[in-house]
Amino acid sequence: MADEQKHGASRRQFLTGAAALGAGAVTAGAAKAAGPDPLITEVQEWASGLGDGVDATPYGLPIQYESDVVRRNVEWLTADTISSINFTPIHALDGTITPQGCAFERHHSGAIELKKEDYRLMINGLVDTPLVFTYDDLQRFPREQHVYFCECAANTGMEWAGAQLNGAQFTHGMIHNMEYTGVSLRTLLAEAGLSVAGDLKDKWVYVEGADASSNGRSIPMEKALDDVLVAFYANGEALRKEHGYPVRLVVPGWEGNMWVKWLRRIEVMNAPVESREETSKYTDTLEDGTSRKWTWVMDAKSVVTSPSPQAPIKHGHGPLVITGMAWSGHGKITRVDVSKDGGKTWETARLAKAGENKALTRFYLDTEWNGEEMFLQSRAMDETGYVQPTKAQLREVRGLNSIYHNNCIQTWYVTADGKAENVEVSS
Numbered sequence: 176m177a178d179e180q181k182h183g184a185s186r187r188q189f190l191t192g193a194a195a196l197g198a199g200a201v202t203a204g205a206a207k208a209a210g211p212d213p214l215i216t217e218v219q220e221w222a223s224g225l226g227d228g229v230d231a232t233p234y235g236l237p238i239q240y241e242s243d244v245v246r247r248n249v250e251w252l253t254a255d256t257i258s259s260i261n262f263t264p265i266h267a268l269d270g271t272i273t274p275q276g277c278a279f280e281r282h283h284s285g286a287i288e289l290k291k292e293d294y295r296l297m298i299n300g301l302v303d304t305p306l307v308f309t310y311d312d313l314q315r316f317p318r319e320q321h322v323y324f325c326e327c328a329a330n331t332g333m334e335w336a337g338a339q340l341n342g343a344q345f346t347h348g349m350i351h352n353m354e355y356t357g358v359s360l361r362t363l364l365a366e367a368g369l370s371v372a373g374d375l376k377d378k379w380v381y382v383e384g385a386d387a388s389s390n391g392r393s394i395p396m397e398k399a400l401d402d403v404l405v406a407f408y409a410n411g412e413a414l415r416k417e418h419g420y421p422v423r424l425v426v427p428g429w430e431g432n433m434w435v436k437w438l439r440r441i442e443v444m445n446a447p448v449e450s451r452e453e454t455s456k457y458t459d460t461l462e463d464g465t466s467r468k469w470t471w472v473m474d475a476k477s478v479v480t481s482p483s484p485q486a487p488i489k490h491g492h493g494p495l496v497i498t499g500m501a502w503s504g505h506g507k508i509t510r511v512d513v514s515k516d517g518g519k520t521w522e523t524a525r526l527a528k529a530g531e532n533k534a535l536t537r538f539y540l541d542t543e544w545n546g547e548e549m550f551l552q553s554r555a556m557d558e559t560g561y562v563q564p565t566k567a568q569l570r571e572v573r574g575l576n577s578i579y580h581n582n583c584i585q586t587w588y589v590t591a592d593g594k595a596e597n598v599e600v601s602s
């Protein structure tokens with residue numbers, strides 16, 4: 176009885192499906208078999224012999240049938256692959272954690288190979304005791320663990336002037352979400368004798384990497400002492416080379432450019448450096464042609480990952496799972512709405528788990544689809560009450576010539592045959 180209750184929901188669904196089949200309707204999923212299904216009645220090749228031994232894959236890769244779930248480039252963005260970017264296949268992932276093996280990469284001078292033994296982290300500037308930490312030194316401080324998203328400020332940046340790239344991977348794939356283990360920057364600054372009392376409000380840290388680009392950025396002290404992590408593990412294992420092995424900075428909720436990889440130096444300063452990465456880059460062009468600086472936080476944003484151009488509806492009519500992800504650099508996602516008619520009407524989606532601080536949230540809309548055209552959109556809300564804007568609202572402030580911080584509502588046009596396309600709706 177208890178068992179019956181536990182499985183009640185799925186059982187009811189199954190019976191509904193069977194009844195529909197019996198009535199001769201063309202339904203989702205199970206086509207009525209003309210005869211016995213050999214996949215059920217015949218002994219298959221995989222059951223007639225032995226599988227691989229446990230020595231076949233000391234470190235496993237995805238099965239060959241998943242070989243299309245990979246990072247991809249946009250050719251016209253990637254004339255030079257050394258100073259470039261690739262994209263997470265978000266259209267093919269579910270849940271929230273991004274495997275390191277397919278998490279987008281952004282390098283200004285290529286991914287370097289740095290041994291733990293050769294690793295040094297210097298803290299200098301306005302501290303009592305300038306220090307140099309080896310990798311082993313870092314291992315001896317108390318550790319923290321948090322899941323955070325990292326989004327490049329340029330994510331969706333090619334879409335300002337019009338719908339351009341045909342796939343969620345390309346429009347929204349400059350993002351990953353991992354569980355980091357590391358030491359809080361606060362702990363290391365205290366070790367170097369930064370007095371946590373006093374006039375720290377006007378102080379900054381300048382952080383730089385060991386690669387040729389160095390990717391130097393200034394971070395206000397208030398953030399540095401809040402939740403910034405000096406991380407060495409991601410998703411339970413050492414950082415991959417491309418994500419900054421052996422140590423990277425994690426700057427929760429703030430633009431990816433500040434997440435310095437191969438972290439080598441932290442200088443405490445009285446003022447920001449105004450480096451290349453915070454003047455000629457990573458500032459936001461406004462409608463009137465002027466630029467806005469210090470836009471560090473990634474505002475609330477969401478996207479439907481399936482259906483989407485690379486993930487068309489392949490099954491027939493009936494039940495359809497619409498899914499996507501939402502995130503906010505200001506904290507937790509509290510609600511996601513989905514529209515099928517380009518924003519005229521909205522349904523509230525189901526969050527797979529309650530929103531987590533500065534981390535991806537997965538949403539689902541369990542719905543019915545009978546071949547009607549859809550203009551699919553999703554709209555995120557965060558704990559500050561902020562609502563993700565439409566493209567028109569964002570353009571009023573930012574114009575058409577911006578690059579960074581495009582968090583507008585995305586539209587996929589889904590046709591009667593289940594294909595999807597990147598479009599814009601006027602509103």
Ligand SMILES: Nc1nc2c(c(=O)[nH]1)N[C@H]1C(S)=C(S)[C@@H](COP(=O)(O)O)O[C@H]1N2
Binds near residue numbers: 281326389418431
């Ligand atoms: N040292 C260094 N850190 C860096 C970069 C870089 O080129 N060098 N790129 C930055 C940019 S622009 C982004 S978006 C993130 C990307 O992190 P990922 O490559 O792990 O996805 O790293 C940042 N940190």
Ligand SMILES: [Mo]
Binds near residue numbers: 281326328
């Ligand atoms: Mo970036």
